Amino acid sequence: MSQSEAVVIPQAPVEEWKLPSKGVVGMACLIIAEAAIFIIFVVAYLYYVGKSLSGPTPKDVLEIPILTSICLLSSSITVHYAVSSLHKGARSATSLWLALTVLLGGIFLVGTGMEWHKLIVDDHLTIRTNLFGTTFYSLVGLHATHVVVGLIMLTLALIFSLNGKMNSMHTEKLEVLSIYWHFVDAVWVIVFLVVYVFGR
Amino acid sequence: MATQTPVPAAIDQTTETAPRRLVFEVLQDWISTTDHKKIGMLYIGYSLVFLVIAGFEAVLMRIQLAFPNNHAVSPQAFNRLFTMHGTTMVFFVGMPILFGFGNYLVPLMIGARDMAFPRLNAFSFWISAFGGLLLYFSYIGGDGMYGAGSAPDVGWWAYAPLTAHAFSPGHSTDYWTLAVFLSGIGSVGTALNIVTTIISMRCPGMTMNRLPLLAWLYLSMSLLTFVAVGPLSAAQIMLMLDRYLGSHFFDAQAGGSAVLWMHFFWIFGHPEVYVLVMPAFGFASEIIPVFSRKAIFGYTAMVAASIGICFVSLSVWAHHMFTVGLGPAGNAFFTLSTMAIGVPTGIKIFNWLATIWGGKVHFTTAMLFAVAFLFQFMLAGLTGIMLSVAPLDWQLGGSYFVVAHFHFVLVGAILFMIFAAFYYWYPKMTGRLLNEKIGKWHFWIFLIGFHLCFDLMHIPGMLGMPRRIYTYEADRGWFLLNFLVSTGAGIQTIGTLIFVYNMVWSYFKGEIAGPDPWDAWTLEWATASPPPAYNFATTPSVASRRPLWDLKHPEDTDGQYE
Numbered sequence: 231m232s233q234s235e236a237v238v239i240p241q242a243p244v245e246e247w248k249l250p251s252k253g254v255v256g257m258a259c260l261i262i263a264e265a266a267i268f269i270i271f272v273v274a275y276l277y278y279v280g281k282s283l284s285g286p287t288p289k290d291v292l293e294i295p296i297l298t299s300i301c302l303l304s305s306s307i308t309v310h311y312a313v314s315s316l317h318k319g320a321r322s323a324t325s326l327w328l329a330l331t332v333l334l335g336g337i338f339l340v341g342t343g344m345e346w347h348k349l350i351v352d353d354h355l356t357i358r359t360n361l362f363g364t365t366f367y368s369l370v371g372l373h374a375t376h377v378v379v380g381l382i383m384l385t386l387a388l389i390f391s392l393n394g395k396m397n398s399m400h401t402e403k404l405e406v407l408s409i410y411w412h413f414v415d416a417v418w419v420i421v422f423l424v425v426y427v428f429g430r
Numbered sequence: 431m432a433t434q435t436p437v438p439a440a441i442d443q444t445t446e447t448a449p450r451r452l453v454f455e456v457l458q459d460w461i462s463t464t465d466h467k468k469i470g471m472l473y474i475g476y477s478l479v480f481l482v483i484a485g486f487e488a489v490l491m492r493i494q495l496a497f498p499n500n501h502a503v504s505p506q507a508f509n510r511l512f513t514m515h516g517t518t519m520v521f522f523v524g525m526p527i528l529f530g531f532g533n534y535l536v537p538l539m540i541g542a543r544d545m546a547f548p549r550l551n552a553f554s555f556w557i558s559a560f561g562g563l564l565l566y567f568s569y570i571g572g573d574g575m576y577g578a579g580s581a582p583d584v585g586w587w588a589y590a591p592l593t594a595h596a597f598s599p600g601h602s603t604d605y606w607t608l609a610v611f612l613s614g615i616g617s618v619g620t621a622l623n624i625v626t627t628i629i630s631m632r633c634p635g636m637t638m639n640r641l642p643l644l645a646w647l648y649l650s651m652s653l654l655t656f657v658a659v660g661p662l663s664a665a666q667i668m669l670m671l672d673r674y675l676g677s678h679f680f681d682a683q684a685g686g687s688a689v690l691w692m693h694f695f696w697i698f699g700h701p702e703v704y705v706l707v708m709p710a711f712g713f714a715s716e717i718i719p720v721f722s723r724k725a726i727f728g729y730t731a732m733v734a735a736s737i738g739i740c741f742v743s744l745s746v747w748a749h750h751m752f753t754v755g756l757g758p759a760g761n762a763f764f765t766l767s768t769m770a771i772g773v774p775t776g777i778k779i780f781n782w783l784a785t786i787w788g789g790k791v792h793f794t795t796a797m798l799f800a801v802a803f804l805f806q807f808m809l810a811g812l813t814g815i816m817l818s819v820a821p822l823d824w825q826l827g828g829s830y831f832v833v834a835h836f837h838f839v840l841v842g843a844i845l846f847m848i849f850a851a852f853y854y855w856y857p858k859m860t861g862r863l864l865n866e867k868i869g870k871w872h873f874w875i876f877l878i879g880f881h882l883c884f885d886l887m888h889i890p891g892m893l894g895m896p897r898r899i900y901t902y903e904a905d906r907g908w909f910l911l912n913f914l915v916s917t918g919a920g921i922q923t924i925g926t927l928i929f930v931y932n933m934v935w936s937y938f939k940g941e942i943a944g945p946d947p948w949d950a951w952t953l954e955w956a957t958a959s960p961p962p963a964y965n966f967a968t969t970p971s972v973a974s975r976r977p978l979w980d981l982k983h984p985e986d987t988d989g990q991y992e
Contacts, residue, residue: 364678
């Protein structure tokens with residue numbers, strides 16, 4: 231490569247150079263994009279509130295899922311403790327907190343499943359029934375899909391933690407996952423308010 | 431202050447005559463690559479293929495419209511042609527070719543060795559590529575079980591209720607929505623990668639205030655991609671639920687709203703225009719200063735204008751929907767916000783002009799395309815201001831005037847800057863310069879064809895010719911104009927063929943470029959052409975916006991003026 235010998239790369243003295251973590255920035259970007267998707271589904275839900283041409287209506291069939299919501303929101307606290315335990319190097323505490331997070335998220339998912347079962351079997355509300363069914367199942371289902379994805383990743387983290395494959399070097403990776411989990415919880419606050427409080 | 435220690439760019443000093451590799455090895459290398467330069471070139475090559483296909487579709491449409499009462503293609507085929515042309519050009523030419531340049535250039539310009547997430551980068555490319563294949567597979571698979579339909583024929587914005595099962599039987603619309611959805615996943619993946627690369631992988635000394643403007647514009651464009659493509663993906667999910675599971679989002683018979691789809695689509699659709707044009711601004715902001723031999727005028731204002739465009743472009747979508755009837759408040763708001771976006775855009779135009787002003791201008795082919803871009807983009811902006819006025823839009827909406835307006839942006843501004851970018855960065859990518867003489871022929875022929883085609887296209891629109899019309903009667907008085915427009919399309923085709931010839935010819939016989947053929951100032955010219963896999967043998971560190979200027983002129987460095 232004859233021409234490359236003439237090439238020089240600029241070098242200037244630089245004191246200190248620290249940049250934000252790639253994982254955190256990437257997750258923030260993903261959250262912005264996901265938030266845009268959720269906003270559109272929330273807008274569609276609010277736009278169609280009370281516009282169904284036939285029953286059942288939200289007031290007839292929806293019950294406020296207080297217990298499962300408390301479980302999901304407290305899993306944000308447990309995942310936070312999992313990250314800080316890992317940061318301190320307390321590996322069994324990490325496993326414990328992660329297991330608790332998976333358990334709480336799992337309870338939420340089971341709760342949603344039971345709610346859907348009741349709605350479909352007892353109240354005969356499906357995604358085809360009316361606009362309420364259409365917007366309800368798609369919005370809550372989209373959120374539940376995110377819970378499933380989060381639970382899969384948390385379970386993987388739990389397995390690595392139990393195997394002893396995870397140490398304090400992986401704190402940042404677990405932190406990125408925890409940011410995603412916090413986002414899923416924050417979305418639930420919005421969905422809860424829109425669907426179960428204002429939408430009724 | 432900057433004491434420059436010369437460091438050789440390449441540590442790989444082996445001779446170029448490596449043994450010939452088997453075809454299979456080369457193929458395996460390209461398919462499994464995670465190198466940002468190779469993925470960038472894959473993006474560019476793939477979109478050039480689709481550019482040729484979608485351009486061919488445009489030519490077929492112009493043949494059909496060249497004469498009154500013409501039957502060159504069937505009405506059904508014509509509907510498919512404009513749908514496929516629009517969808518392909520936006521999602522499988524515009525987005526990927528710009529992401530391709532971004533992939534190639536951003537890491538080199540900020541002194542990084544690769545993108546932040548190389549495997550995500552490869553995934554994003556292949557998922558988009560698969561989307562494009564799926565769209566065109568509809569010509570074979572669109573029949574479905576009903577034996578109805580072929581390629582999608584619902585228009586590129588696919589208004590409800592035309593997309594409902596009753597009106598689009600078969601699978602044609604399913605192919606459309608899946609292809610667009612996949613392309614959206616790829617776009618968000620690449621945008622995420624670009625933002626993270628720019629935020630977290632800059633070389634030492636490259637503060638945000640010293641970031642090349644191209645990187646700034648790719649950053650703005652990527653942030654806009656998140657908030658634009660997100661709604662589109664959401665709307666596509668809803669459409670899929672409607673078509674597959676029988677939900678009622680856009681089903682008017684069950685109380686659903688067709689206008690809601692229009693809102694969702696244009697919340698994507700208008701920012702998308704800026705997603706496409708901002709990289710073109712980035713190319714202009716790199717090419718114009720180098721060929722004017724001056725630093726960019728008003729760097730800070732340029733950055734502020736880019737961010738301003740990002741925000742304002744999120745509040746203008748409903749100017750695509752004036753004819754729906756938004757009421758006085760809606761009309762006033764969207765007219766004003768649409769006019770307001772002319773301000774940051776105008777700032778950019780003035781800054782480019784001020785950069786050229788008093789410079790020692792070198793009219794290379796790249797610069798010619800950039801200058802034509804300035805004129806044409808301003809004209810496109812002026813017809814945009816006309817269309818932002820709601821009463822005039824009621825008159826002209828859905829006519830060929832609108833078609834002429836947005837082709838002035840997409841071809842006159844974006845495609846011209848893409849051509850400029852090819853002339854400017856082709857030597858970096860291949861090691862050989864594109865031929866300037868053939869390039870000048872390409873420029874002038876394409877320019878004449880462009881103006882013959884799209885200047886005149888405004889007039890039939892004002893005379894009342896609707897867009898998407900299959901044919902027209904001879905006594906309408908539209909024949910001569912349409913014939914000239916079609917001739918212009920033919921001339922642009924010849925120009926494009928010259929460009930393709932130039933690319934192939936120069937790859938084998940072009941002049942050897944050397945690392946820095948344009949005497950430019952940004953970091954990509956500080957490494958060999960084409961760059962080695964690791965980009966830079968040592969990580970560069972910079973002290974100003976024009977690190978190569980500092981290197982070449984240690985007595986008068988840039989940093990003291992910033």
